[in-house]
Amino acid sequence: MAGEMTGAGSLASVTITAFLVIVLARAAWHKIDRFLETVGFAQGYGLVPEAWAAPIVRALTAAEIATIVALLVLATRPLGGLVAAGLFAGYGLLMAAALRRGQTRIECGCGGAPQVVSGLTLMRNAVLAALGLTVAALPATTVPPAGVLIAIAAALVLAAQYAVAEKLGAHLPHIREGGR
Numbered sequence: 001m002a003g004e005m006t007g008a009g010s011l012a013s014v015t016i017t018a019f020l021v022i023v024l025a026r027a028a029w030h031k032i033d034r035f036l037e038t039v040g041f042a043q044g045y046g047l048v049p050e051a052w053a054a055p056i057v058r059a060l061t062a063a064e065i066a067t068i069v070a071l072l073v074l075a076t077r078p079l080g081g082l083v084a085a086g087l088f089a090g091y092g093l094l095m096a097a098a099l100r101r102g103q104t105r106i107e108c109g110c111g112g113a114p115q116v117v118s119g120l121t122l123m124r125n126a127v128l129a130a131l132g133l134t135v136a137a138l139p140a141t142t143v144p145p146a147g148v149l150i151a152i153a154a155a156l157v158l159a160a161q162y163a164v165a166e167k168l169g170a171h172l173p174h175i176r177e178g179g180r
Helices: 002-033 035-044 050-072 074-100 119-137 145-178
Strands: none
Touching: 002 035, 002 050, 002 074, 002 119, 002 145, 035 050, 050 074, 074 119, 119 145
């Protein structure tokens, strides 16, 4: 029974890790591929001088890539989970600060489908931060090749569901406006 729980915990850890790697890779790629657009989103938050936005975006991109590497290396996976949680929570705090200042039409800049910052994006980041903490808490052990395949397949399913939810979230403001 204990071996089954450890095996399930390891499989869950690898699945969640793979999902977080996908989310972070997409976010980092967005910052690289659409750098000027992302800098514009960062400037839109109005939290730092505009001249600081580009270096901050570069630093966040490097942090996301380093987190991906940490998540992929077994010995640093728990640290990677903690850093991922910190990144997602930090992004969530920035979005909450923007909402608190009354910025209700600000673009998230998270990569993927364009989304206006809202309670939905805050909830998404809270869930992602919780998943990062889960990776940090679960055992970072190896799984057999079949387990790796199952975990990757499950992570891809989660990523597809995440993309659909983001797309729906991106249309939510338009749906709300159409109902008035």
